[in-house]
Amino acid sequence: MSDVVREAALKSEAGLSARELYRFFRAGEEETLALRGVSLRVRPGETVAVVGPSGAGKSTLLSCLAGLDEPSGGEVRVGAVRVSHRPETERARLRARHIGVLLQTRNLVAHLNVRDNVRLAHSAVRGRPAVSAEDLLEQVGLAGRAHALPRQLSGGELARAGLAVALANSPGVLLADEPTGELDGDTERLILRMLRDRAALGCAVLIVTHSAEAVRIADRVIALDDGRAHDVSA
Structure with a gap:
């Protein structure tokens, strides 16, 4: 599929889907099955929370969905385009x-x-970014910290700066791994409100979380346990 056709397919069918994802890890003679046939879909404008105990496979799932890791089996698609099993x-x-x-x-x-x-995240975007770095930092409340290095930021500021970077390409899909794990209540609510705002603009949002507040604002909740997924929204 050419780049032009791929771009058109992504724009015409936004959202995220995964079908029968498996992920094996091998250490010597030991084999761990982190994901066991996980299928899910996040529609445009939807916020989905993925919950489960530590070691259930949540971060592995997010890495496969983001294309940071390759599933051992199954596939991930953004819109109509397959992301997995590519170079x-x-x-x-x-x-x-x-x-x-x-x-x-x-x-x-x-x-x-x-x-x-x-700006580094912007550099990967074709053409002019939809939102300037200055506007993004204003949105996350960091306009006055634009020249600060990461080591000079508090935990809450780091979370907001990371979110600004994640939003720099005006993504159709937004994946967040424990985005509020070490934040105070006010900052957690700010981050979650911004994630919901992105969904309201048509973004497909998936949050891996232990936060009861994140679960509360989600449209659907998927529980992951021992590498298997179950929709527990009903």
């Missing part, structure tokens, strides 16, 4: 243009200030 360079290009990822370990380059981190 890393192709997955990275698709991710940079269409998927925003907010990682638990944050997604900031240590030697760049906040504004330049956002």
Whole structure:
């Protein structure tokens, strides 16, 4: 599929889907099955929370959905385009243009200030970014911290700066791994409100979380246990 056709397919059928995802890890003679046939869909404008105990496979699932890791079986699609089982360079290009990822370990380059981190994410976008770095930092309440390095930010500021980077490409899909795990209540509510705002604009949002507040604001909840997924929204 050509780049032009792929871009058109992504725009015409937004959203995220995964079908029968399996992920094996092998260490010597030991084999761990982290994902066992996980299927899910996140529609445009929908917020889905993925919950489960530690070790259930939540972060592995998010990495496969983002194209950061390859599933051992099954496939991931953004819109009509398959993201999985492609060379890393192709997955990275698709991710940079269409998927925003907010990682638990944050997604900031240590030697760049906040504004330049956002501009670096902008550099992967074709043409002029939809939102400037300055506007994004204003939206997350960091306009006055644009020149600060990551090590100079508080935990709440790091979370907001990471979200600005994840939103820099105006993604159709936004994946967040424990985005409010170490935040105070006010900052947690701010981050979750921004995630809901992106969904209201048509973004497909998936949150891996232990937060009761994140579960409360989700449209659907998927429980992951021992590598298997169950929709528990009903």
